[in-house]
Amino acid sequence: MDALTRRTALRAAAGTAGLAMAAPGVATAAPGNARQRAFAAAAEEFGVPEPVLLAVSYLTSRWDAHGGRPSTGAGYGPMHLTDLRTAAAGGSHHDQGTEDPRGDTARPALRPATPPHTESVPELQTVDLASRLTGVSPATLRTDPAQNIRGGAAVLAAYHRELGVGGSRPDDFYGAVARYSGASTEPAAAFFADEVFAAIASGLQRVTDDGERVRLDATEVRPDRSQLRSLGLRIAPATYPEGPAGLPVEWIPAPYQKLSDDPSHYGNHDKANRPESQRIRHIVIHDTECSYDAAIGLVQDPAYLAWHYTVRSADGHIAQHIETKDVGWHAGNWYVNATSIGVEHEGYAAQGTWYTEAMYRASARIVRYLADTYDIPLDRHHIVGHDNVPAATPDRVAAMHWDPGPYWDWAHYFELLGAPLRPWPGWHTGLVMITPDFATNRPAFTGCDTENPAAACPAAGSSAIVLRTEPREDAPLLSDIGLHPDGSPSTMDVSDVGSRVSTGQVYAVAEVQGDWTAIWYLGQKGWFHNPASAPTARPTLGAVVTAKSDGIGVYGRAYPEPEAYPPGITPQELTPLQYTMPAGQRYAAGPVVPSEYYAATTFDAEEHVVVRGRTKYVQIQFGHRLAYVKLDDVRLSRV
Template sequence: MRRSSVFLVAVATAALGVGVVDAAAEVPGRQEVYAAAAAEFGVPDSVLLGVSYLESRWNVNSGTPSTSAGYGPMHLTDVAAANAGGSHHDGGTEDPRGDTARPTLLPEPRAVDLSSPTLRTIERAEDLTGVDRATLRTDVTQNIRGGAALLAHHQRTLGIDSDDPADWYGAVARYSGATDTDTAAAFADEVFATIGQGADRVTDDGQRVRLAATDLTPDTGQLDALGLRETRRSEAECPRGLGCEWLPAPYEQFGDGDYGNHDKANRPQSQKIDYIVIHDTEASWQTTLDLVADPTYVSWQYSLRSADGHIAQHVKAKDVAWQAGNWYVNSKSIGLEHEGFAAQGTWYTEAMYRSSAKLVRYLAAKHRIPLDRAHIIGHDNVPGTIPSTVRGMHWDPGPYWDWGHYFDLLGAPLRGVGNERAGLVTIKPDFDRNRPAFTGCDATGEPCPSRGSTSVILHSEPSFDSPLLKDIGLRPDGSPGTMHISDHSSRVETGQRFAVADRQGEWTAVWYLGQKGWFHNPRSAPTAVWSGGLVVTPKRGLDSVPVYGRAYPEAAAYPEGVPAQAVVPLQYSLPAGQKYAVGLVTGSEYYYAVTFDSANHRVVRGAMTYVQVQFGHRIAYVNAAEVDIRPSFSR
């Protein structure tokens, strides 16, 4: 009997076993597909479901690859098919350091290293199943079979013959692709924790899948048989239970007084850390490590690998990395780069989400950073420094980073407060069902694959046919925004809070970039929840107030020997009568660090106070002396 026939018999048997057979159905349900693949290859059903959940949450992601070239629910990697070359970072003009006191730093695009075997697991799955790679990528049933075959192969390699899920710890750790002990263990521990807790959800293509909670104690001693290297934790600043190693970025001089690739500091004693910035690397893992090891390049505090959630730290939290394109934000933040090399806006693995959330929760507690979207921000939320830099700022991690799920993992779920009189809304669409019609993922003007998103689109009127809003920073000619994947002219994101400007039927309007932006918000399927908080509005008598991209001190605050940095407003303004949600109130600061010798570095603090607001897609700052801060529900 051919293997495909065996599989069909297994599907029928599995379906009979759970009592959900539909005689008229030609295609088995996803639950039955998992059961059949597990039975065919001798993998415990719970193990197969647990591994798949940690890779993809059982989603199919429209057949598109993850950021590390993984396809389908089992994350079979095929880098040759996924890598389109280039990245959204290649096209930007952002200076990662973002400090006009130093010469502009514009890194050159680098070649992508695609040699890692973890980026080619589909080749082994092809050998084991006899199914070609194109089918393994696109056919969900065959993808699940391929993952089951890989797990069974890893179990055979270990020489273990058992149908007890507790005896599959080593095979699960091997499936992660991790090369160090801590990361392999962290991945396997998460899989078995998922098995212990159980899971039940509807996938992004509408399939109900359940994993019954099972109390078991896995044989963690199997990890020793994998022959993995010990994790180089050394000085890494990470919580226990994560695969985290210390791979320091170089702090070196290289002629003419120049140096890189970060600045020494003494945070939080010298400056409070207010932000954690979420990036994606737009490079493969090895390329990412090569880049941050280059003293002439740029830096960030942490890198996170997609397939298994492995973490590498490069810059201490006390020091300032050159990562966000805004020197004020750099000096007040910690940057996390998440592996990804395709510019198409692909999906992120559950393993990476979980490692990232554990790390951010640890850092936030250590540095007293609130777990909200005013402090945990994307690179795409960082403002330009002055008008000329606004257009070149980067847009990662993009509209497919699941902020709602991420905050659930952080233990700070996004919730509403009050009712329609609360005055604010928190953007919160259903990620899987919210599918904006973006374009340009693969080619300019071409529709992107349909997939879940955290972005909600704003219109100039309460109608889908009305134009999008205008962002004069991105389009100085005053033309409206577009649906191109990188164009956030008229786009709000999950977790962001905005002041309500108006309501009509199923539409809600918020204040955005000085305009009234409308989004569809029906009661039956809301895309936002009511929230309370503080808002700012210009003081009485002011027609508008300037908006800034950094909270720099007034000129009089700079001591001798430290050049004053101009307080330059952006091209936007906050008009009278409009309200914007307050993120934080902060004093003015500038970190003067233009020499290799950190003894010459200074923190300049001024008398000015700023209020951070959610002004558009990006945050911004206004002078506290020019605005009134009041409760959002006040009239």
């Protein structure tokens, strides 16, 4: 890790210390120190330096217990003991529902096949090793935080003994820490270990999700990195594709090849020449809904689909599959695909699982690099979830995916990006940024258990705030006619984004009544509890649009006017979505964008053409998802 990168990582770590503390006025258990004592006791019992044990835990779970629920990488508890056999399921999110990931209505809808289930492998079953070493059952290790810490300490001690290097100082445990990552390549193991030792050097403290105060004091360390070679891991190529110095990115290419003699039958992405051909405006955050290994198998299937990067949960290892100049089939909207980079994260949004710190840090590093490279602003108008991508046409609204889901910690992620989601420190501006406290904000979602969809999801920290039709907790949720054409209210199903906002998103204020704030949302007023003692949204600055006339069209893509298309290229219909923007309402505005269509329907990239029109659009935050309105139809102003 170069000096600049290390300083950035340490500043990010310091900036997020205490991030999960409860907001003022939110009732939580008084912080305890049982977890701190558990780390000290386990370190002494198994002969592992306490700073090493604390730092490894932080890089996986941030010392949280998560109520015994698995991470997106099938890890449990503060030490992220892995149990793929218990936690994981087959399939990927591209196989669920009816979304066409390519999202190009000029081509037949893409319908990926269901991938195989991934079998357990020893590296993903550390709970079994911990059980053998401690005599504690896997079930207890998954659910009891103190026993989980003992199990993690036992595994680290065993790895250290097997290396045969001796020594009891933190410096002597570099090899054991690298192996604990579960990484299959030297660069990936080194990245995890370097982050662990950077945490030891910087020191950390925070209050966990269950009210435990934990502290890691800064300790000077000079780890023996030569131990890495003793692990016998695969050595990745010395030169990496597209990524920052110090972050290993493995090149695992997606195939671009014909599938038949038909020139339009090919996979699994499109060649392009971005940013010369089109500006890259968005980075789309996804989760895979399958294991990392399964995702890698899928992206190498020419009949499947490709995205740009995949991030592994346990250690943050990153694989790149297509060059960023090329267009992936990932977001379900061709306009967004043509102007975005897709980053998949190993995970299961629908199961109420949590994302590891190693994943957050690695993802933030690659996204910050991409944002710097392509001049992409680090805000929620440009760094978006798949759940924020609009459908291309009305008939596709209900099919759109909703990952990475309400359990992705956007506030922490932007801290790691070096772009904290800071609201305006002044008084009311007419715009608010959604800013709930992730740890204590726990909406009562359902739908996490596929066998019992009506059951409540596990109580978990969330970035999501639910909107209601009136300023009271028992009022119905808003209706989203794209998801519920019969006009019925949205639901608390974890996948139903029809009445939901998320951390960092910006909305125009419609009204305030006491502790309740209403925002304009899908043509309606959406109310949420926002008391001054524990605000869930704060004033911010930005741009807004208002309609010049009542009921203007709202679009899912910013395509050119028909006369802009050259001969031989069929004009794409300017089909508005089923929503309209009423006069008198205000919506937060993102960038003004040109009208473009990337015509790429044949295997020969020489035939691909970017069609540009005169029409300009404004990207707006219309509901949970983004949308586009024609610049000529609105008044654009700043507040």
